[in-house]
């Protein structure tokens with residue numbers, strides 16, 4: 001995975017994607033460091049190793065933020081909190097589910113999602129481990145107070161509490177708002193499941209209108225705004 005350093009106003013923000021099997025976690029390093037998502041359980045040490053290799057001390061991590069409440073994103077949050085002392089944050093709409101360990105899956109967007117649902121999940125809700133969260137937020141969050149230049153916006157649709165990070169220097173991290181294909185992972189697709197396809201499209205528009213140069217997704221990608229916009233236009237018209 002390639003690390004990216006983006007300059008802005010005499011400053012630099014470094015984004016380090018970490019591949020954790022089928023999903024990614026991101027280290028965002030500014031004055032302090034924010035970790036975005038954590039993969040399935042058992043990835044705490046691997047993320048810590050990446051911090052170490054990039055000369056980031058565990059105590060420099062100011063926040064562990066979850067793009068949404070699915071186990072492939074929050075599985076190692078507890079481990080990382082123990083190792084760094086940083087608080088875990090999630091949007092209120094997904095926090096309620098996490099308390100009970102419920103992963104709300106919703107509606108499949110295509111054939112593959114339908115197969116996964118009928119084989120493994122069967123119901124709209126999938127029970128996994130619960131997670132205690134430290135910061136629950138309702139609206140946009142300014143990340144400056146956590147030492148990173150950027151903000152969090154609510155981008156519901158994959159789940160009700162899905163969020164995206166809009167960072168200085170033209171970088172967006174969008175979780176499962178959009179994903180890459182299994183064969184061609186730079187080709188954008190809808191996520192396998194959605195809580196609300198109309199909200200998802202509105203959230204995609206919201207991100208595209210901010211014109212990020214690069215859109216990092218948790219599965220596949222990254223994408224440019226132009227490619228994401230073209231996908232959305234075609235997806236709406238057919």
Ligand SMILES: [Zn+2]
Nearest residue numbers: 068070158176
């Ligand atoms: Zn998800």
Ligand SMILES: [Zn+2]
Nearest residue numbers: 070072176218
């Ligand atoms: Zn995911």
